[in-house]
Amino acid sequence: MNLLKLLSRLLPVKKYYVELLVLFPETHPRGGYPTYYGSKLQDIDRQGDKVHILDLEASFWESIIKKTRFYRVHLIICYSVGKSYIEIMRVKDFRVEWGILPIAGAKTMLVGKVEIPIAQIACNEGLSxxxxxxxxxxxxxxxxxxxxxxxxxYSNIPDNKIQSAPES
Structure with missing residues (x-):
């Protein structure tokens, strides 16, 4: 085990709860219907449908990334039910990338410096x-x-492995 990994084990652990949508919001055409995010995540080790979580609270995640210098950060992915949580999984190793949501109907989204097809991002989020x-x-x-x-x-995908956006 390298020295850096050994030293990182000495850092205290901070846990953050990441709540998934149980149901699509009422403003969504499928409002009130289950998202099935939890079951899509449970197969993640076997290349499940959902490999990432999109979160509009980018500044919150920036603050967590800064804390990883002083703490080991663990995520507890869960559903919120009333005042309690139903844990789906714990994540000790995660990475954060940054994107800009494109205008409606765009075929790609900028993630870092790479244009990624919306179809690929939606699929990796467990959505159509x-x-x-x-x-x-x-x-x-x-x-x-x-x-x-x-x-x-996304930033590690070679150009020739990025799924091209379908022609309209």
Missing amino acids: EEDFWDLYESRSGSRIAIIQLTDFM
């Missing part, structure tokens, strides 16, 4: 493209945090 736009089109231009729950990173 239609559901993606119904959730996020009113927030176009917003900065978004992409919390990667696996080793996958």
Whole structure:
């Protein structure tokens, strides 16, 4: 074990609860219907449908990243039910990428310095493209945090492996 890893084990642990939507919001065409995010995450080790979480609270995630210098940060992915939580999974190793939500109907989204097809982002979020736009089109231009729950990173995809956006 390298020295840096050994020293990092001495850092205290801070836990953050990340709440997933149980149901689509009422403003969504499928409002009130289950998102099934939890079951999509449970197969993550076997290449599940959902490999990241999109969060519009980018500044919150910036503050967490700064804390990783002083703490080991663990995420507890859960559903909120009343005043209690139903834990879905714990994540000790995660990465955060930053994106800008495009205007409605765009075929790609800027993640870091890479244009990624919306179809790929929606799929990795466990959504159809239609559901993606119904959730996020009113927030176009917003900065978004992409919390990667696996080793996958958009910024590491070679150009020839990026799924091309379908022609309209």
